[in-house]
Amino acid sequence: MKAHMENMVEVRNLCKNYNTFSLKNVNFSLPEGSIMGFIGENGAGKTTTIKLLLNEVKRDGGKIRIFGMDNIKDEIKIKSQIGTVFDESYFYGGFTVEDIERILKNVYKTWDSSLYAQYLRDLSLPRNKRIKEFSKGMKMKLSIASALSHHPRLLILDEATSGLDPVMRSEILDVFLNFIQDEKCGVLFSSHITSDLEKVADYVTFIHNGSIVFSSSKDELADNFGILKCGASEFPNLDHSDFLRWRKGSFECEALVKNKAQVKRKYPDCIVDNATLDEIMLFYIKGEKV
């Protein structure tokens, strides 16, 4: 883990109410030089949080500070240092990558044409082909090249790798890892493909039903979270206060625990496995509350 100085993003008690959904007191911080995976099922509040960070929707409560500045008061200053990649390309299909450059170099003062050209080369994007002829992966690569060519400090990705094949995803993840080599930069990476986050994220924030379940370093999660497995008949005799969530199979019961080592010592006859991000998510979403 890198030594971190400051928080690039600080979200405090963020609230947003819609008719059928609410974001409730969301809190998390993204330290400089790190990649934060923002996970949760579809409709959990990831995109709403990102829209609030970008001031695309109005918040009903709370504070957001990015680079130490208020995201509404200093919106333009902040946005000029942010690169965003969404789940689909929002460029008109009739444009070429050169058209995109013509537009964006007149939007960002720090646009770097040679860096853009380098990304186009590295990501094998043709200059004269129209975007509508691109595959989904190529469109995503173009979005990433466009998001990085003005030397942003913060990259915000909303489901940027969804729907891409593993090879393309791995190529894109390498770009993010390269970007983060500069310790003044950071990435907030919303995704429900947890395997991608397990590869690249330093921190993981899990949102469920509009509330943050946890926000901590990936290493802490790996060290602490575990899955206890035991026979269905044995399960009622265990101390349920040790469990966060549990589920019952045909022959055995499984429970998500937050203090793996302690639980292992307490129940030496039970198996306590490591928990993947996918399993943690599934337990919180589908598992029974204790």
Add this chain to the structure above:
Amino acid sequence: MKGLLIKDFLYLKQQGRALLVLLIFFVAFAVMSKGGAMTAISGLAVAVTLVVVINTFAFDEGSKWDIYAFSLPVRKKQIVLEKYVFLIFMTAAVTLISGIFAFAFQGMENFSETLLTLAACAGIGITICSVILPFVYRFGVQKAWLICLIIGIAVPMIFTPLIRQAHLNTLGEEAITRISWSLPFIVALIFIGSYLISCRIVENKEL
């Protein structure tokens, strides 16, 4: 804002073929209608401005550009302002082209009358677009067209009898001159009012 303007001009480039066809229509109309060339050109000029400006919104909607645009370091007000600046650019360009055609086919006789017709057309184009744009921002292109079609039918139905009753033809020359001079200010007021309404709609818009 310059980048957004370039985007809309790039859309214009995408419509190159369609615009070329329109230009041929311009010429054909002007040649065929000889003496009445000005009327034909004027009507087409207003239609072209309207279609080109509204089409930029259709292209934006088709690619969901707004979601991306709101993430750029550009204020929402500037995003709106760009469309109004584009409207002015388009009106100026179309008026210039219409003027060239008008003078080419009619010669320099009736010079001041031709200029007045061109100015009136530019004013009508700006007014119609100014009425439509807030609806486009609020309801999207398709619904806005429908609303404007309803307005386009309803307004003449309501106002024509009223104007007839007002006996405007009995107005003196001085009154008509005064009304004529005030028209550019009325157009400017409608334009600014439309911009402010659109800004309000976009500021409150949640994507």
